[in-house]
Amino acid sequence: MSNVESSEQAPATLLVHGFYDPHEFGGVVNPPVFRASTMLFRDYDELDARLRAVSAGEDDVMYYGRYGNPQTFELQRMLAHLEGGHRSLLLPSGLAACASAITAFVKTGDHILVSSCVYGPVRHYIGTVLARMNVSVTYFDPNLGADIDGLFRSNTVLVFAESPGSQTFDVHDIPAMVAVAHRRGSIFVLDNTWATPLYFKAFEYGVDVSVHAATKYIVGHSDAQMGLITTNKETWERVRGYVRAMGLHAAPDDVYLAQRGLRTMVVRLQRHQSSALAVAEWLLTRPEVEQVLHPGLPGAPGHALWKRDFKGASGLFSVVLKPRYDREAFRAFIDSLSLFGLGLSWGGYESLVMPFDAKKSRPEYAWPYEGFSFRLHIGLESPKDLIACMEDAFTRLEKLK
Numbered sequence: 045m046s047n048v049e050s051s052e053q054a055p056a057t058l059l060v061h062g063f064y065d066p067h068e069f070g071g072v073v074n075p076p077v078f079r080a081s082t083m084l085f086r087d088y089d090e091l092d093a094r095l096r097a098v099s100a101g102e103d104d105v106m107y108y109g110r111y112g113n114p115q116t117f118e119l120q121r122m123l124a125h126l127e128g129g130h131r132s133l134l135l136p137s138g139l140a141a142c143a144s145a146i147t148a149f150v151k152t153g154d155h156i157l158v159s160s161c162v163y164g165p166v167r168h169y170i171g172t173v174l175a176r177m178n179v180s181v182t183y184f185d186p187n188l189g190a191d192i193d194g195l196f197r198s199n200t201v202l203v204f205a206e207s208p209g210s211q212t213f214d215v216h217d218i219p220a221m222v223a224v225a226h227r228r229g230s231i232f233v234l235d236n237t238w239a240t241p242l243y244f245k246a247f248e249y250g251v252d253v254s255v256h257a258a259t260k261y262i263v264g265h266s267d268a269q270m271g272l273i274t275t276n277k278e279t280w281e282r283v284r285g286y287v288r289a290m291g292l293h294a295a296p297d298d299v300y301l302a303q304r305g306l307r308t309m310v311v312r313l314q315r316h317q318s319s320a321l322a323v324a325e326w327l328l329t330r331p332e333v334e335q336v337l338h339p340g341l342p343g344a345p346g347h348a349l350w351k352r353d354f355k356g357a358s359g360l361f362s363v364v365l366k367p368r369y370d371r372e373a374f375r376a377f378i379d380s381l382s383l384f385g386l387g388l389s390w391g392g393y394e395s396l397v398m399p400f401d402a403k404k405s406r407p408e409y410a411w412p413y414e415g416f417s418f419r420l421h422i423g424l425e426s427p428k429d430l431i432a433c434m435e436d437a438f439t440r441l442e443k444l445k
């Protein structure tokens with residue numbers, strides 16, 4: 045089967061078959077990489093027709109490298125379908141997707157509302173580039189729900205949230221916040237990276253624009269950076285117009301890697317989910333641990349909202365230690381997590397650890413803990429081995445206390 049149009053299909057089937065017809069390319073299973081800037085037109089009339097199609101806002105037109113190629117078009121269609129949005133665009137990084145999804149809607153003098161737990165570099169963008177454009181920001185408590193209403197001003201045009209927020213893992217009441225934003229005439233933009241297009245169906249909850257660091261679970265192998273913006277019908281022209289005007293696009297080899305990663309995302313996420321929950325549950329039993337911030341864990345902060353709105357959990361969560369260890373012991377603990385790479389990003393097949401200090405990285409956020417904290421990405425290794433590795437590290441930590 046090829047050219048499958050049905051949105052009824054289960055995600056696993058869509059991701060395997062997609063919209064590509066192998067017989068257009070001699071039966072080759074994977075779409076080829078189109079390394080192209082120039083695309084030739086047979087004659088003047090063809091040039092004219094394509095130019096008119098592009099100018100009229102038609103999508104998926106073979107016109108010039110920056111506008112995409114058959115593989116870009118297919119990947120964008122698959123991702124839009126998966127999340128239930130209107131259309132998608134691929135960008136060079138997750139940060140470019142976040143920044144573009146905001147900039148497309150603001151002008152000098154506007155005000156935006158941003159969740160206090162958003163990804164650090166998004167804050168940097170807002171505090172530098174947007175500040176120079178005289179766009180003002182209010183950071184809000186992720187747990188406000190409908191009370192976000194009190195923060196709107198006459199010039200508020202957009203709300204940006206990341207749910208759950210990386211590091212702190214607050215689950216926002218998205219439908220309540222979206223309802224208020226729409227009543228106030230604002231666009232609601234969600235960074236949905238943690239849940240992926242599989243586990244939170246942003247458009248069913250009224251979100252206008254969803255962004256993803258495709259670098260994480262979509263690429264899934266820590267070998268390419270990519271951003272994704274998916275919109276509803278109403279916001280599509282605005283976002284596409286901005287992205288085109290800025291000349292943003294994803295490179296063909298990276299598109300190939302993202303496409304290949306996406307094929308296995310359903311099975312990878314099942315494993316990330318079950319292993320992360322197993323490790324998180326084990327961590328809850330440890331006397332060294334103050335709190336496990338994993339929304340999928342019964343009793344954890346945000347669990348009720350997660351259960352109401354999400355279809356699953358990915359492999360990323362945070363841990364707070366009891367406040368009885370000093371920095372040297374914590375440093376030795378992190379260094380002894382031999383199966384966990386110490387590095388930025390997440391969503392690849394490998395486990396990672398990253399210490400963080402939410403008081404510094406999320407200054408407006410009311411972080412209630414005193415102990416050291418770290419974020420774990422649980423990869424595709426055996427969860428038993430990961431737990432054994434952590435057990436050794438805890439033994440070391442206690443000795444150094």
Ligand SMILES: *Cc1c(COP(=O)(O)O)cnc(C)c1O
Pocket residue numbers: 136137138139140142163206210235237238256257258259269270271389
């Ligand atoms: C990593 C990340 C980004 C940025 O993605 P890059 O591809 O690294 O630019 C944006 N939002 C969240 C939640 C992320 O974790």
